[in-house]
Amino acid sequence: MTREKTGRQIISGYTELITSVIFGIMVFVFFAFFYKYHLYFVEQLQLFLLTGTYFLDKIVLPGGFNGWIGGFLTQFYYLPVTGALIIAILLVSIQILTKHILQKFIPVRGLLPLSFLPAIFSGFIICSELFPLSAITGFTGSLAAAYIYMRIRNVNYRFITGIILIPVIYYLMGGAFISMVLIMIAFELIRSQHPVQPGKDHNKTKISGTDPRKRLNPWQTVFYILLAVCIPLLVRQFIIFQPVKQTFLSEFYHNIPDKVPSVIIILFVLPFLLIFICSLIPPKYFKNNYSIIAQVIIILAAGFYGSTKWVNFDAEEIMTCDYLVKNQKWDKVISFAERKPPRNYLSLAMLNLSLAKKGLFGEKMFNYGQHGIDGLFLRFDKEFISPMMGNEIFYHLGLINASQEYVFESMEVMPNMEKPVRAIKRLAETNLINGNYKVSEKYIKLLEKTLFYRKWALKTRKILFSEDLINRHPDYGEKRKLMVKEDFFFHVEDIEIILHRLLRNNPENRIAFEYLAGIYLVNRELDKLINILPMMERMNYREMPRGYQEAVFFYMSLTNQNPLSGSRYRISTDVISDMNAYAKIYLATSDARELLSPKYSGTYWYYYHYVE
Template identity: 25%
Template sequence: MTSVYLLMDKNNDIQQGKQNWIIIIVGMLFTVAMLQFRYQYHIFFLEQLQLFIFTKEYAMQLLSTPGGLVEYIGEYLIQFFKINYVGNILIVILLTITGVCIRKLIEDKNKSCFIFECMIVFFLFVNFLDINFYLKGIIGYLFCLIALLIYYRIQTKLFKIRLLIVLLSGLFLFWIAAPFQTLFFVVVCAIELKRHGLNKGKSLFPLFIITICGFLVYIFAGEGAFRIYINIDGVCSLRIIPGWTKYAAWILLPVAILFNPLLEQTFKLIRKSLIKTIIQILLLGGIVIYLLPKYDDNWSLPFKQLHYYATHEKWDDILGYCKEHPLNNNYNCLNYQNLALAEKGILADSLLCYTQKGKYGLYAPWDRIVPTAFVLQKVCYHYGDIAFAQKYAFEGNVNSVTMGFPETLKMLVKTNLLQGQKNVAAKYIYYLQQTFSYKKWADKQYLYLSDTLTMRNDPEYKGKERFKEKENHFTYSNELYILAGLDKKDKKLRDFVLCSLLLDKDLPGFLNWFDFYNKDTSFQNIPDLYYQALMACAPSVPDVLTRYSVPENIKNDFEMYSMVYSSGRNSAEKQKWLHSQYKDSYWYYFHFTKIEHE
């Protein structure tokens, strides 16, 4: 009878092993699909947040500091995220190897339980979706697991030998993968407790050692060093305080070491391996469905997608996305939307066909954060404000934890070339020449250092020399207005100024600028939006109708709109009717769209 049960258990193990491999393959394919179809632009955006330079000096700079090796490997891999599919595949490979290593570390004779490794991998995946979490957080975790697997194989050695190996391994991990030596010591303590019990308190020695080391680092090196080299903060941006999801993968590993045997014993009560698998899949599915939408930074995905389109000047794609997914109060996204309208030459014609939220939708307020720097440098550059494009590129670039951001460095090259600051441009060109993705572009710019005429004929630069830097010009907050006043024939700048005033509901300002432009005979083909704004001014400035020739159909529409708006109908009912007829009109925007300062 015993032999029958043994045979059944063996068959169940074989079946469970096959099911586990199927789960691994399906999980890999599912993760690749998610990364490609939902988080594709997150991966592209990560590549924009660093600049990996192929120089010995840069390598020595990283490798000479604790944790430098995993940081170097992480940055090296991320540079290839610019290539479609490569980032997805690399991340899935790293997570799969991590899961297999955890399986090897925690499994007992019974292999039916896979929930712990899946949960740890899931939390690492969630952390990866946060731009404040560095890829070295996954690579360092993998290095730590490899060290733990080696340590797990020496459990038959004397405690003194094990302790010596722990100390040497911890020091090695500190140098190549700080702060993962902390996780290593904690998990070693869990392994000691599992394999040898309390052992007269000796099993707690690793925990005692890392606690003392952490305390000494905090006292003598300060909180900053403690966060970087001891705490989990070292794998995140120091500008944030890591949330609980960042700690989950660290906490679950020692928990898995200690409690996986108990879970395995519980699952032995279920004889059919398929039922065990289904139970765990349902539990994991519930965790993923509940936690992923809450912690995957989904609020930032529209910006990352629009940023990708803007970087590659895919203006039609931006407008298509904004039409399908109307934007709300994200000014950076609205800036990309309206920049696309301007580049297509239809800013005034189609302004209110898209969501608008005041003048900041054209030019976001400067809040000194990197995404806003990315946006404003593009807005200024495409409108011809080279000096301010240079300013925002520089402001954004100083926030980089590497040698800079690719797009800000490229902007600094272009703006410095246009401003004639060739020595400064040469410095940034040199950085880009040492990269994988931007060397070809940088080599082309290098030729322009000695050939200004060819540069000015390049479509990338032609017509961009609009504003020469002069003393204290950065004190002006409305430089695009200055440029618009200097060049009345520039339609793009003209529409920017007039649309900005209309979005801000500044009708007197609009009238002044409209009159300024109307004196120029080149102001032809006036958009309906401007005529609608003139009609909105008419009740307070009656001579508008005599000064300007407003089409009859615009007058009739305004009369109908005013009649309904002034009627005694219920406010909600009135708005509903006007929305159905006039939602794209300036009058509807003026009355029903709330802007920030109102």
């Protein structure tokens, strides 16, 4: 009989281990392959410095050590799959800790499915870029502290440990100390009423009786509550003055410090709620298959709800385009757009830049559903994403000061007031190109104190004060040739005038020409487009891109003028044939849009007539 029980326990233990491993693999696969660009995006939003000063600046704040740990781990998102591995380890740790904590209250193995609930909840939270990894590291640390507390059998030692843990975990982990305190109180008030009798099999333990020697006195438990309330208030009064909510919850659980969403409170309270609810149910009900099925249904329902509320694949598409553009992987942006056409201005703007960099803007721009000038240039709208991404367009056009201005604007509106490493790197580049070497050096020095940008900083420092090396650099030298030398006032509303200035400064600035032509096309200003066509000959276009041909032939049909007379460019027979077929349907039918869409939605004519 003993061997049979031991065998069942071994099998049960392996089942729990395998289940946790499978969960970890699922988390890893999700973040490594389906949500990886979210991690890349989050990594660039912090500037983690490997200096003692940076460490001290963090740990003087309540929860600052947790913030430092979260930031330290977040920097590894820079490496492929490493971020996914870190998240998987943390979430599996939460699940295992929750399982052991629950088994201290209800000593049966039938609670395994419920132990995944806090881990799943934590995983969904960090699917949003507004929740830092420190929200999870702090929660994990608090659960670990609670479990350590529960393992202490001696009442006096446990009470002393509790007195020490409350201020220590509050100051190290911040707001998640609430989880630990609630579990400690539950352990003394609930579990002590139904202790596990030593020497009994957990599956057959009779939950009854009480041993006063094994639990704290009620006043000691009340003292825990008073300590948990008073410690933050004392810190607020004598160390750092903050709003009361921020004092208790700390600033490292949400990237908008003065706003702590209710989901964080739910996360902190969730283990206690599981303990409380499960303690109300007789343990025998957790031993049958119906209990397991019910728990699995709860987990699946929570997973479905969380995936619809928190997992944002639209944002993942934007972050994919942003990452590829930031790393100048133009072909991959275009390939991605062919699989998943842009559904917003941010992705469309990154695609248009990629088309322009590959010399395909005039040829293919209307293959991807243009929507006016907002798909060409991103306006600054009081949040950090648009200017952060929009600076890339100005940078590659040669509008270095405009790029720099957008980067500064993005830093000013960062919700957590961090200085993003991406912005620091771009400021080092723009000042280098402008010849502001001392300013550039200031930013390079910061990057030299990072783990993954140090190599780039050291390499860039070698060319810092060398005009010749900078002018011969494939990127910085090109930008110097494109940029306007004289000062001018920049506003995105005046972009047409600014592009003309770029072309006067450098008539071979092909990207500036294609963006200017793009403005005239999306604004339906065909007269202006016709006026700039002679510039193409100076840029050695072998033939006129199809998008321009469609617009020019349409202009010819409207005005009976041939703007290409005397030019070496011609309208292809394919364009003529396609427009004649298009016009035949357009003029003959009242529901022409539906008939034209399948074949002609990628043409300028369709855009001209039907796109708002």
